[in-house]
Amino acid sequence: MASPMRIRAAAKDGVTEVRVLMSHVMETGQRKDSSGAVIPAHFITELTAKHNDKVVLSAEFGPSVSTNPYLAFKFNGGAKGDKVAVTWVDNKGETRTDEVQIA
Amino acid sequence: LAQAAWNKEAFEAKSLDAAFGVIGAGKPAESGDVVITAPDIAENGAVVPVGVVSNIPKTEYIAIMIEKNPNMLAASFTIPDGTVAEVQTRVKMGQTSDVYAVVKADGKFYMSKKEVKVTLGGCGG
Amino acid sequence: MTLHSSFARAEKAAEALYDMPKFGNVSLLHMTDCHAQLLPIYFREPNVNLGVGGMVGNAPHIVGERFLKHFGIKPGSIEAHAFTYLDFVEAAKTYGKVGGFAHLSTLVKKMKASRPGALLLDGGDTWQGSGTALWTNAQDMVDACKLLGVDVMTLHWESSYGADRVKEIEEKDFAGQIDIVAQNVKTTDFEDPVFKPYVIKNINGVPVAIVGQAFPYTPIANPRWQTPDWSFGIQEQGMQEAVNAARAEGAQVVVVLSHNGMDVDLKLASRVTGIDAIFGGHTHDGMPAPTVVENAGGKTLVTNAGSNGKFLGVMDFDVKNGKVVDFRYKLLPVLANLLPADPEMAAFIDKTRAPFLEKLTEKLAVTEGLLYRRGNFNGSWDQLIVDALIAEKDAELAFSPGFRWGTSLLPGDTITMEHLLDQTAITYPWTTLTEMSGEMIKTVLEDVADNLFNPDPYYQQGGDMVRVGGLQYTCDPTATMGKRIDNMMLKGKRIEPGKTYKVAGWAPVSEEAKDSGPAVWDVVANYLRSQKVVTQRALNLPTLKGMDGNPGVAV
Ligand SMILES: [Mn+2]
Ligand SMILES: [Mn+2]
Known part of the structure; x- marks a missing residue:
């Protein structure tokens, strides 16, 4: 199972900044291993971030996103203690959700 | 989260024009209100930080494309009401290339670009 | 006058060379890129230092006779020898070796004595460049800098000893004595600062901020595996934020201790506001006078202080009503024959070299x-x-x-x-x-x-x-x-x-x-x-x- 994300969410002056570090190989499908066989593509395709129950960002990724993807974004509102949850799905159908409280 | 929603055609586009076409951008107008932050020279071609800020009202969508990558569309973001039109991520770059930010705001598309150099390295004062 | 003065005449000139009357109320001494040279050495300046585009004919891209003309230096003088390659061999025989920490130390002490409160800034490339620095894992230079009285430093080749070693020196050896500043070094995960972006020091009642700028391309020019968790870069916006924060904190003088290289500093100075002076290094350009750069907020002085322990920059600021109103600057050549060795530093150098003498x-x-x-x-x-x-x-x-x-x-x-x-x-x-x-x-x-x-x-x-x-x-x-x-x-x-x-x-x-x-x-x-x-x-x-x-x- 995929490792947990590291998420930081902090509210300041009415805006919440969210920063996420995912743990994922983000294999492009274009590299070859030492025996010359193509390493199959394996990458996050979609991501959704929610503040409490409201979607505050959705994203689609391709294999050009770096290994262990990073994402930062901001939304208006959000208070200390509110929940921010991030979910990703990859091209093999694996998924992971992690959440933090806004600091 | 339905995996079928992933825009396969856009991520597999092999030219900028094709990628613009698939996302419905046509030939987006260059705009100074779309600001890309990325290093002039990448410290690590495998991890190049790219940020996009759109100062255009009603921005609803931001896409990041790397012209010289085999899959030029790197990521796209849907910005709901109440979310700031500002995202940052990190991308792979195999070689020196222009990085494009494409923005959809109030139904219209805009773009801007910035060159990021990927060098061999090893020199110094 | 013939090409080179006799040594006696050189000595006379030396008195004039180092007799620099104090000016103003805030003084900063600057050394950079000594590349671990503890002993006096010879160092020939380049005869090729090309500028292209907007840099053609501007400092630092001038060499030889045109350099002398540009800065108003008399041919055949000590300064002509220190700043250019002209007649290098003959002049080197006349004037002798340059640099060496024992001689530099004497000059630093002399300047600090005439300028109470003066700080010594070290622009980096200090721990690398000699056998003893390599074999002691930079310890000889770390100890020498403490003895020399360095107050603040920034980094380039230092990072090639690995991130852990740099942090160990910062946290143990330098604690309470030398600050490492670098606004542009961040962690590669959440972009947290690795070093203090700046420090504010009180000089004769004037709060002075020293903002650090480490070499932006360290992970490209040097192996990235040595600092895998650090990112660098120019970070113009971060620089502006650091300058603004320092001003907001009460700094009346803001200087940048930079390892960008001079062309990068000149561009930075034209785009970031609120910096009084950038003390630069990395490109090893020994510049006798600062370049004055205009920007939206005023003017910024840009200096570069050469390399190999050959020079000490002396900047005197006159600060009145909370701001710099005037300055004097000189880049003093460190001529070992004209500055007696500081006994304490000389003894330290002897001791630190002793175990390696046979190999060296x-x-x-x-x-x-x-x-x-x-x-x-x-x-x-x-x-x-x-x-x-x-x-x-x-x-x-x-x-x-x-x-x-x-x-x-x-x-x-x-x-x-x-x-x-x-x-x-x-x-x-x-x-x-x-x-x-x-x-x-x-x-x-x-x-x-x-x-x-x-x-x-x-x-x-x-x-x-x-x-x-x-x-x-x-x-x-x-x-x-x-x-x-x-x-x-x-x-x-x-x-x-x-x-x-x-x-x-x-x-x-x-x-x-x-x-x-x-x-x-x-x-x-x-x-x-x-x-x-x-x-x-x-x-x-x-x-x-x-x-x-x-x-x-x-x-
Ligand atoms: Mn150097
Ligand atoms: Mn350097």
Whole structure:
């Protein structure tokens, strides 16, 4: 199972900044291993971030996103203690959700 | 989260024009209100930080494309009401290339670009 | 007047040289890029330091007689010798060696005595460049800097000892004494600061902020595996934020201690507001006067203080009503014969070198010609290194990095192991032997040429052109990326893109190349021992195009 994300969410002056570090190989499908066989593509395709129950960002990724993807974004509102949850799905159908409280 | 929603055609586009076409951008107008932050020279071609800020009202969508990558569309973001039109991520770059930010705001598309150099390295004062 | 004064006349001139009346109420002393040279050495300034685009004819891209004219320096004077390559051998014999921490220490003490409260800033490239620094894992330089009285420093080659070692020195050795500042160094995960962005010091009642700017391209110019969790970069916005924060905190003077290189500093100064002065290094440009750069917020002074312990910059600010109203600046040459050695520092240096003396003093060969390194395309030391690599590794050609550090030797001098280490002592000294296509060779040359001659300074990495042994080519610095290098020839034959060549090299930055071959000093030492006498050799230089009349070249 995929490792947990590291998420930081902090509210300041009415805006919440969210920063996420995912743990994922983000294999492009274009590299070859030492025996010359193509390493199959394996990458996050979609991501959704929610503040409490409201979607505050959705994203689609391709294999050009770096290994262990990073994402930062901001939304208006959000208070200390509110929940921010991030979910990703990859091209093999694996998924992971992690959440933090806004600091 | 339905995996079928992933825009396969856009991520597999092999030219900028094709990628613009698939996302419905046509030939987006260059705009100074779309600001890309990325290093002039990448410290690590495998991890190049790219940020996009759109100062255009009603921005609803931001896409990041790397012209010289085999899959030029790197990521796209849907910005709901109440979310700031500002995202940052990190991308792979195999070689020196222009990085494009494409923005959809109030139904219209805009773009801007910035060159990021990927060098061999090893020199110094 | 004849070319060189007698030593007696030099001594007289020395009194005038170091008799610098105090001005204003805030003084900052600046040294940079000493490259671990604890002892006095010779250091020849370049005769090729080309500027392109908007940099043509501007400091620092002026050499020789035009340099003297630009800065109003009298030909044949001590300053003319210190700042230019002119008549280097003869003048070096007259005026003797430069630098050395014991002599520098005397000058620092003299300046601090006349300028109470003055701080000593160290721009970095301090821990690397000698055998003893390498063998003590930088400890000799760390201790020497504490003894010298450094107050604040920033980084470049320091990072090549690895992130853990840098943090260990910061947290243990430097605690309570020397601050490391670097606003542009962040962690690669959440971009958290690795060092303090700035410190504010009170000088005679005036709060003075020193903002740090480490070498932005450390993970490119040097191996990234040494600092895998740190990112650098120019970070203009971060610089502006740091300056604003320091002002908001009450700083009345804001200076940047920078390891950007001078062209990058000049551009930064034109775009970031609120900086009174940038004290620069990395490009090893010994500039007698600051360049005054105008920007939206006012004016910023940009200095660069040379290398190898050869100079000490002295900046006096007159601060009135919360701001800098006037200044005086001098870059003082450190002439070892004219500044008595500080006994405490001299004793420290002796003690720290003692365990290594036998290794350091091994005589390898005698040089018939002048050996130096600095210059955009080649130096005689580099020519010797590439000749040695080709011979010892049985290669067709050799590459040697365009490092700007490395001391000089006069004709007739004995080359010791210490001198060889002055050119080569790095933490990734491995030699390589690679099969390279002609196309790849061109790619390498083009890549480095763009680092040097890109008209936008933010794309420059501040080294010199990779040195080539055996290879002839033409170079047009004004051309665009990929079009500067042409007519590559090897032994009278054109380099063919599809053909492969055996290329020797050293200092590989990729992690896969760790331990790729014996250390470069061992390879070159073997060659020198077999030669016994090193003949004066012609420099392998490219044919330059588009540089006629450029004041950055004199041949
Ligand atoms: Mn240096
Ligand atoms: Mn440097």
